[in-house]
Amino acid sequence: MRIEFWVDYLCPITYLTHKNLIEAIDELKLEKYDLLYRSYKLDEPLYNQLKQIPELIKIVNENIPGYVDQGFYDTDYVHQLAHLAKWNNLAKEFNVLVFHEAYVNNKKINDVKFLEEVAKKINLDLTETRKVLDSCCYNKQISSNKENAKYKGIIQVPHLRINIKHNYNGYYSKQELKNIISHILEESKNPKTECSGEFCNY
Structure with missing residues (x-):
């Protein structure tokens, strides 16, 4: 199973959906999957727009006790290091830790010293980490x-795309994600065949 996840670190709904996704994968004991993280940096107007949506405000208040809205700030360094972690096959570990620090410990996560600590905790090379943060080479x-993402019609985060063809926007609970993944797995075992003339799609 191929799971692509477009993320921004200032979006609490992205944090919640990511948390639910990781727990759903663990509880389903899913073994054969690739979780691929994609950057989707929010700009300030879009960030402020998301903050005004009543449904999202309700979900955040219900699911993140003590949530502190720290306002918009640049997350370039976090995205830079996310790509380095991805390159070193540590993307999942990086994202789990960074999201936890941002939304459980209310830390501003674009601080260089903070990101160096994250790198240490997930065993990312510190010299390489500093080079990336100095050069911003993943721009x-x-x-x-x-x-x-925009080319594919993805205009908000979070966004999940599973096995290329299944797309899911916004917040999903753990149970909803378990249902989605289970359904897709079952569907892959029993693919439908559609024929038109002499051509068939599987």
Whole structure:
């Protein structure tokens, strides 16, 4: 199973959906899957717009006790290090830790010293980490992730795309994600065949 997840670290709904996704995967004992993180940096107008949606405010208040809205701030360093973690096969560990620090411990996560501590905790090379934070060498990848999302019609976070064809926008509970994953797994065991003329799609 291929799971693509477009994220921004200032979005509490992204944190909640990510948390629920990780728990759903663990509880389903899913073994054969790739979890691929994609950057989708929110700009300030979109961030402020999301803060005004009553449904989202309700979900955040119900699911993140003691949530502190720290306001918009640049998350470039976090996205830079996320790409380095991805390159080193530590993307899941990085995202779990960063989201936890942001929304459980209310930390501003774009601080260089904080990110160096994160790198240490997940065994990411510290020299390489500092080079990335100094040079911001993943600018192209971060920009490309967002442009690619827009090309696919993805205009908000969080966004999940499973096995290329299944798309899910916004907040999903753990049970909803377990149901989605189970359904897709079952569907893959019994693929439907659709024929038109001499051509068939499986």
